[in-house]
Amino acid sequence: MRNKMIAPLAAALTLALAPLAGHADEGMWKPSQMPELAAQLKARGLELDPASLSDLAGKPLNAVISLGGCTASFVSPQGLVVTNHHCAYGTIQYNSTPERDLLADGFVAASFAEELPADPNARIYVTQAITDVTDRIVEGLDGMDGKDRYDAIEARSKALVAECEQPGGLRCNVYNFNGGLEFSLIRQLEIQDVRLVYAPPAAIGKYGGDEDNFEWPRHTGDWSFLRAYVGKDGKPAPYAKDNVPFEPESWLTVSQEPLQAGDYVMVTGYPGRTNRYRLASEVQDTIEWGYPESVAYFKDYLATIERTTAGDKAAALKYASTIAGINNALKLYQGQLDGFAQMDDPVGMKRAREDALKAWLAGRGAEGRAQVAALAELERELAASEATRERDRWFPSVASGGLTGTAVTLYRNAIEQARPDAERESGYQARDAARLQGRMKSMDKRYDAEVDKALTKLRIERYLAQVPAGSRVPELDAWLGITASDKTVPDLDxxxxxxxxxxxxxxxxxxxxxxxxxxxxIEASDDAALRFAVQVMPALLRLEDEAEARSGRISALRPKFMQAMIDFNASQGKPVYPDANSSLRITFGTVRGYSPRDAVQMEPFTTLAGIVEKDTGVEPFDAPKAQLDAIAAGKGARYRMASLGDVPVNFLSDVDTTGGNSGSPTLNAKGELVGLLFDGNYESLSADWIFNPDLTRSIHVDTRYMRWAMDEVDHAERLLEEMGLPHD
Incomplete structure (x- = not known):
């Protein structure tokens, strides 16, 4: 099986290499692909051996870590971790109170003893191995379809994970690439004790707020420091006061050489998801329904929180991290819609590409005809799923999050615990017990009954307004005391x-x-939330079975489409890389600006002077007085960039990144840390679906600004010394 599926992919990559130079900035590459890109990397300016970028046990890759949604990196031999401020936002919020608001005021631990424990479910993951397991997953799947196929893949994945996790302290997962064309088992060291070390005040770490989010020019100090702790035996362990700092195999060196426009840079990290190989119908559904629906809901969600937390600082702090995440998603989705609107018929572009693929396949005999037939079947399967999209979105939302979601989780956990561990649903196995307990422990920090009640009402109203009568869920309607034709609940409050x-x-x-x-x-309990969970659980399980059967059918079809698309792209010299899926990737390019429209040129660096120019004294442009004073006094000459005559704050590059890359280390040609990736420009947001090399840019915080603020404003000299950096 492997020879039929993996070998053509490797061949496709080889075919695409020769003309790749014009497309080198597109692509989120797997580490294993980097040796094949040696010529392009060297041409761009890489001074390291390209083979080192595929070595998970060596520097720099073994210093790059995942936070489970963001990226970070080790920067000292004592487990010091640097990431984005917005990636540590939940940890900062978790430790904040109305009396000690670390979000607003910032935090600098003066010693190891003062470092604060993060949320119980905070984790640091160090990738140790990536193993191809395609053969073990796909062998014998031919002829299976629907739920049987889904269950077979799930069972084989769980068996591989259980085998991998036998030694303690590991977290293993099976990832699929290219829609199930390939599968990899990824083994990670799971560090459970994570602590907050340093976070600048929000007026630095979130300068510009949501108004500047995804915009250029930026002047945001988007960094924070955490630390990884382990037991005294050096092995991962839950939080304990006498745990000790983790000693990583290697850590990144912060560059002290000047970064200039045109210099080579690369980003290593864990990008979440891109959709560049999605079908035209999927793009159309996203543009016409998915994203507009999300944008409208997010606006109402934020308004609900704002209304119900007004005048209550304690409640507002509990939802600060939620608000930040929703605001980010809102602007992201709206930005993608705006990006699509600026294109000349994006759905037509995708459809034309598929038509060209079909024409090319027509000349490939029986194999090509089989791939065309699989594509047609995939399109029919996707079209069928649209018939229940409103139900599949809004009913589960009523049963997730806050009180109702907690009740459903507790009931589902009780159901699953009666089964053998290997047969339990993912998320409820023995390996997940600590996480479930952590969720229950941390809920108080992010839950207010009045706010949650208002959000539950919002979700129910969405369900009633959006789900057609023929798709309504009898169990939820019965709990609401209505029929499928009712659009309101008279006594909902x-x-x-x-x-x-x-x-x-x-x-x-x-x-x-x-x-x-x-x-x-639980079924005998008279707790009102548990009664809700018991009543709706049959529907949740029924819809879950339907979704898994559909996923199984799609898993038999999409790999055939992807193999055809990979071969087609390779025949035209286009980049051949998998869509992002939260696994470790590398992307490379140069420091450079862009022109968003006629006669407008965006330069690649911003400076301290720009902070002063933007400052109004009112949030989100309310730079701290200590920072403004340091700028006015000209402090920190060692951090200035000669060509700018000022300290660089943020910079642009043409590396290809997406959500999940936040906090990723930006490395220079020597593999030294020169920045942290924290954003993309507004014009590039639709690049998750359709890549545009002229407009796609990533935004990084310059380490010279980070060092300047640590030295001259926040007085985090202890950490500068730990990283081996001089200071004033």
Whole structure:
């Protein structure tokens, strides 16, 4: 099986290499592909051996880590970690109170003893090995379809994970690439004790706020420092006061050489998801329904939180991290819609590409005809899923998050615990127990009953307004006391009041006790939230089975389309790389600006002077007085860039990145740290679907600005010394 599926992919990459120079900035490459790109890397300016970029056990890759949604890197032999401020935002919020608001005021630990524990579910993942397991996953799948195929892939993946995780302290997962054409088992060291070391105040770390998000020019100090701790035996362990700093195999060196326009840079990280190989119908559904639906909902969601937290700082702090995430997603989706609107028929572009693919396949005999047939079947399967898209979106939303989601999780956990571990649903196996407990422990920090009640009402109203009568869920309608034709619930407020007043799940001790309860105990409970969970669980399981059957059918079709597309792209000299899927990737390019429209040129660097120019004294442009004073006094001459005559703050490059890359180290030609990737420009947001090399840029915070602020404003000299850096 491997020879039929993987060998053509490697050949396709080889075919695409020769003409790649014009496309070198497109592509989120797997480490294993880097030796094949040696000529392009050297041409761009890489001074390292390209083979070192495929060595997971060597520097720099073994210093690049995942936070489970963001990227970070080790920068000292004592487990010091640097990432984005917005990636550490949840940890900063977790440790904030109305009396000690670390989000607003910032935090600098003066010693190891003062470093603060993060959320119980905070993790640091160090990738140790990536192993191709395609043969073990796909062998014998031919002839399987639907739920049987899904279950077979799931069972084989779980078996591989269990085998991989036998030694303690590891987290393993099976990732699929190119829609299931390839599968890899990724083994990571899982560090459970993560602590907050340093975060600048929001007026630096989030300067410009949501107004500047995804915009250029930027002047944001988007960095924070964490530390990894382990048990005294050096092995990962839950938080304990006497744990010790983790000693990584290697760590990144912060460059002290000047970074200039035109210099080579590369980003290593864990990009979340791109959709560049999606079909025209999927792009159309996203433009016409998916993203507009999300944008409208996010606006109402934010308005609901704003209304219900007004005048209540404690509640506002609990939802600060949620608000930041929703605001980011809102602007991201709207930016993608705006980007699509600027294109000349993006759906038509995709459809023309598919038509060209079909024409090319027509000349490839029986194999080509089989691939065309698979594509047609895939299109039919995707079209069928649109019939229930409103139900599949809004019903689960009512049963997720906050009180109702907690009740559903506790009931599902009780159901799954009665099964052998290998047969339990992912998320409820023995390997997940600590995470479930962490969720129950940390809920109080991000939950307010009145706010959550208003958000639950919003979700129910969305369900009632958006789901057609023929797709409604009887179990939820029965709980609401309505029929499928009803669009309102006359006594909804009273029902929600009874739900929240009749539940004890707002209490941590009650939640933790219920993690140990069996199914019968939960089904016999008179807790109002648990009664809700028991009533809707049959529908949740039924829809889950439907979704898994559909996923199984698609998993038999999309790999055939992807193999055809890979071969087609390679025949035209186009880059051949998998869509992002949260696995470790490398992207490379140069420091350079762009022209978003006629007669407008965006330069690649911003400076301290720009902070002063933007400052209004009012959030989000309210630079701290200490920072403004340091700028006015001309402090930190060692950090200035000669060609600018000022300290560089942020810079642009043409590296290809997406969400999940936040916090990724930006490295120079020698593999030294010169910045942290934290954003993309607004014009590039639709590049997740359709890449445009002229407009796609990534935004980085310059380490010279980070060092300047640590030295001259926040007085984090202890950390500069730990990283081996001089200071004033």
């Amino acid at each position: 009273a029902r929600l009041d009874a739900l929240y007043a009749g539940s004890s799940l707002g209490d941590e001790a009650a939640r933790l006790a219920l993690l140990e309860a069996d199914r019968a105990a």
